[in-house]
Amino acid sequence: MQPFAIDQTASEPNENDTTPVTVDLIAQMVDNLFTAMLELDIDSSPVEPPQLSDETLSATVQVSGDRNAIIQVFASHDLATKIATAMFAIEAEELAEEEILDALGEVVNVIGGNVKGIFDQECALSLPCVGVIQQPLPEDAMTVAFDLGGEAITVLFKERTK
């Protein structure tokens, strides 16, 4: 998914478009985000999602409109700190908790925006909601994890019917 300047001939939203969001597409989004923008070493080959604990951090966005979906990203506090360190370009000790949450929120925001672009219909993207994980997780969701410098970052995607 390459960045682009405004296409003056952009097509109208396609109401009949039901392009599915696949593991491969999520992998591509995650790879672009961490490799191109944050210069972090991520393996875009999916790995087994780790067990989530009550301490796991979670960032969530929702896409709502002609198509509806929830996208969540889960990471340990250590991994979220590593991401924030890359985003802010400062040492971990200098990071405030708010900045660590902000960084994870931006990760899910980028993925959510990319999902909305795939939907390409009349949809709105919510602001990220970040905190400790809220159980239970959505049922029948696509959950995929990737190795980010030795730790797993998990992405959950669930399309909802209206």
Add this chain to the structure above:
Amino acid sequence: MKILIVDDSKAMRMIVSRTLKQTDIGNFTVIEAGSGVEALEKLESESPDLILSDWNMPEMKGIELLQKVREAGNNIRFGFITSESSAETRKQATEAGAAFLVTKPFTADSIQAALEPILS
């Protein structure tokens, strides 16, 4: 040249600022705003030459910021750097008078490619 970066995420303001420094766009200083309201204040007090704004922000979305800027008769160069990437978003941005829209995740090359036509 003064560039005003508008994003409610401090992390993203940092990344945009850092990425700008990796381009060849020459001498510039960065001003930051964490909201549309703050951006309008900085527009008044700092007179930037270019605004780079997020789209999805609480209270005032980036598109509303652009509309307010244009309604005030200000033709400052304005571009979006956003995770939004739909055709509808691009259409709205164009109609409101944005010069470009760069989708996150971005690179120094994609930012430079967007900026070159409007800075030359």
